[in-house]
Amino acid sequence: MPDIDDPTATFQEFDRDGDGYITRAEFTLAMKARGEEVTTAELDSIFKAADERDGDVDGRISLAEFLVAWEK
DSSP states (O other), rough: OTTTTTTHHHHHOTTTSSEEOOOOHHHHHHHHHTTOOOOOOHHHHHHHHHHHHSOOOOOOOOHHHHHHHHHH
């Protein structure tokens, strides 16, 4: 498991296929691997906020979006 204080390493952990984006499925799997469950409502909120930040509404979280959220 990566250093929990390193957002880039955490992003890479969540981005299981290495394509530069975290999908809902990848986010769910990463949270389960950490022993945490995430509800559909939580996923909706997380991914909606990411889409609103960059306006692309692609349903994925990029590293840039992740870093902005990390700082909050």
